[in-house]
Amino acid sequence: MSDAASAPAVRAAIGDSEFDRDTALVPRGPGVHDIDLSAGWTIMNAVNGGYLLAVIGRALGQTLPHADPFTISAHYLTASRPGPAVVRTETVRTGRTLSTGQASLVQYDDDGTEVERIRVLASYGDLDALPDDVRTTAEPPAMPPLEQCVGAEDGPAPGSVSSPIADRLRLRLDPSTLGWAVGAPSGRGEMRAWFALADGRDADPLSLLLAVDALPPTAFEIGLSGWVPTVEMTVHVRRRPAPGPLRVSITTRNLAGGFLEEDAEVWDSDDRLVAQSRQLARVRLG
Amino acid sequence: MSDAASAPAVRAAIGDSEFDRDTALVPRGPGVHDIDLSAGWTIMNAVNGGYLLAVIGRALGQTLPHADPFTISAHYLTASRPGPAVVRTETVRTGRTLSTGQASLVQYDDDGTEVERIRVLASYGDLDALPDDVRTTAEPPAMPPLEQCVGAEDGPAPGSVSSPIADRLRLRLDPSTLGWAVGAPSGRGEMRAWFALADGRDADPLSLLLAVDALPPTAFEIGLSGWVPTVEMTVHVRRRPAPGPLRVSITTRNLAGGFLEEDAEVWDSDDRLVAQSRQLARVRLG
Incomplete structure (x- = not known):
């Protein structure tokens, strides 16, 4: 296993990586x-929502006359599964500096129903x-340097599922x-991490769509467990x-x-500050 | 003119008001x-984006099996004008506790083009x-009581346009x-106000869609002027x-x-905390 605290010896390039x-x-x-x-982008059999948004964001970038997502809003309807899917895209409006598009990701039931x-x-x-x-008046999050943060190579967290x-x-x-x-949530709705792709591919606008939804839920630090769809x-x-690792800071107020x-x-x-996101998620209260 | 610091003597009811x-x-x-x-909901000939969102939000509430907007995302394509418009709505998915819809607001050019x-x-x-x-760990904004804040009846702000x-x-x-x-912006991207409808109608989920977009732009306090679409x-x-007035706090980081x-x-x-919103807006840098 590579040392996750440093970049791998051979770094994948943007355009030629797993992502x-x-x-x-x-x-x-x-x-x-x-x-x-x-x-490969699942956790507890659920396909990660940020990976799905990157897929859709890439389809829109190939459809619209502009390449970069400036603002992208996704409403998650049903849980995606690994396997075949279709992304349909539509150009809503084309402007000089901005263009707007719409997309749907669909899959098919066993009986072929979309x-x-x-x-x-x-x-x-x-x-x-x-x-x-x-x-900007925002400040980077106060957090320890990468090598003082905790990664998978430091051993799985107790109770965590690989x-x-x-x-x-x-x-x-x-x-x-x-x-x-370790069973002692802080009670604060905060989660912070250094983020990079394991094969060393640098970040680009599409991988930012993954980065915003890749950390454990803030709900864990509030003392809740389970799925937060x-x-x-x-x-x-x-x-x-x-280029280089990103810092991701997530807050729930x-x-x-x-x-x-x-x-x-x-x-x-x-x-x-390269990206900001907000999601509304459901919690199951015990 | 009624004393804007207090509710009008006869208050309009939800369902029977100007809004x-x-x-x-x-x-x-x-x-x-x-x-x-x-x-009536224009500023400098532009129809307020929150009023437009309330119109669309109401159309969706009449279309979907659920009545209240939990999360509503609007992409503003072109500037609306007072006058006739059509809202088209579509049910995307119906669930037990949530349903999702899509809507478009369209108008017609002089030659009839949509x-x-x-x-x-x-x-x-x-x-x-x-x-x-x-x-919630969020705290209400620290701001003076309603009667110590500044309303239109205190005289128009210098340079402001009614x-x-x-x-x-x-x-x-x-x-x-x-x-x-008064020509002395703080440099902080903050704007806070007490908000109510002038006819005393209390707030409901639809009027919250108006409230989040009704204050002067935070850009003014950063020292910029002009339109922030x-x-x-x-x-x-x-x-x-x-029931009662709302406090609205807006921050730009x-x-x-x-x-x-x-x-x-x-x-x-x-x-x-009854609503949270985020918008991406364009500024013209002088």
């Missing part, structure tokens, strides 16, 4: 794209055409948000990420009525 | 709703069916976020608001590359 192969779509006709959803998994609306632009002004997605990510969690793993997630990609929001910020190695 | 009349749709057929967009203004995806549920658990929407809202701004109005806005309605996010929280008179 790129597993999000590759085969065009079948105008606005119709075939894909085999990889079992079941829609996710419906998406998104506005795309060209990140490289944006002016370089930065007046999952295929864990092998594809180089996720190192801030120990101060790991109380849940996403109802809706919207991601804003604000800048093309610089409002758990109420059986739902919670997860707000994610993703920072790159240049200390730039 | 209800101006969001009323006439069904034309399955999933087709006619409306005359009121000029122009889409807004495309929306939303998941609806029943707010009254939610458990009453609250584990707009029809101002007459329909009872908006009282926190003086500490009013520096922009919304690209996309997603609103989570988390609870049916209690990342102005970069000509775009900014506006995060809104809406608190009711019971100190409950």
Whole structure:
């Protein structure tokens, strides 16, 4: 096993990596794209919602005249399964600096009935055409350096279940948000981690769609366990990420009525805020 | 003029108020709703994006088996104008506790060409069916009591332009976020206000969709002026608001590359966080 605290000796390139192969779509006709959803991005048999959003985001980037997702909103309808799926895309509006598209990811039941998994609306632009002004007041999350955070190679967390997605990510969690793993959740709705792909592929706008939904649920640190299915997630990609590992910070301020929001910020190695996301998720209260 | 610091002597009821009349749709057929967009909710000739979202949200509530918007995502395509419009709605999926729908608001050019203004995806549920658990860690915004905040009856802000929407809202701004109005913006991306409808109608889930987009742009306090058009806005309605004025707090943490996010929280008179929203908007840098 490679040392997850450092990049692998041979790094996969953007365009030629596991993530790129597993999000590759085969065009079948105008606005119709075939894909085999990889079992490699599952956790407890559920296909990760960020991986699915990256698949759909890639299909939209191939459909619209602009390549980069600026804001992408996904409503998750039913749970996706590994295997064949179809992404249908539609151009809603084309503008000079922004274009808007819609997409659906569907799969088929055993009897051939089509079941829609996710419906998406998104506005795309060209990140490289944006002016370089930065007046952000947000600060990168306060967290220990990568080598002081906790990764899979440090041994599985007690009670955790190994999952295929864990092998594809180089996720190192801030120990101060790991109380849940030893039965002592902090009570704060916070989760922080260093994030990279295991094969060393650098981040790009599509992999940011994965990064925002790749950490353990904040609900674990609030003292809840079990599945926290996403109802809706919207991601804003604000800048093309610089090479190197990302820092992802997720915060929940409002758990109420059986739902919670997860707000994610993703920072790159240049200390730039490259993505913001918010999802509404359901919790099962024991 | 009524004293805007207190409720009007005769309060309009939910279902029988200016807001209800101006969001009323006439069904034309399955999933087709006619409306005359009121000029009363404009600012500088632009129809307010929150009012438009309330119109679309109402059409979806009449289409789906669930009545309340839990999460509603709108991509703003072109600027709406007062006058006739058509809202088309479609049921995407019906579930036991949540249903998902899609909507488009369209208008017609002088030559009869259809122009889409807004495309929306939303998941609806029943707010009254939610458990009453609250584990929120968010706190209501620190702001002065309503009578110490600044409303239209205190005289127009220097340089401000009166707009029809101002007459329909009872908006009282926190003086500490009013520096922009006297040429001394704070530099902080914050805007806070007490919010109510001028005719005293209490808040409901639909008027929350208006409340999140009714304050002056946070960009004003960062020192920018001019129009800040919304690209996309997603609103989570988390609870049916209690009667009485709302507190709305808006924060921008990342102005970069000509775009900014506006995060809104809406608190009711019971100190409950009833809605959260985030929008991506464009800024014109001088």
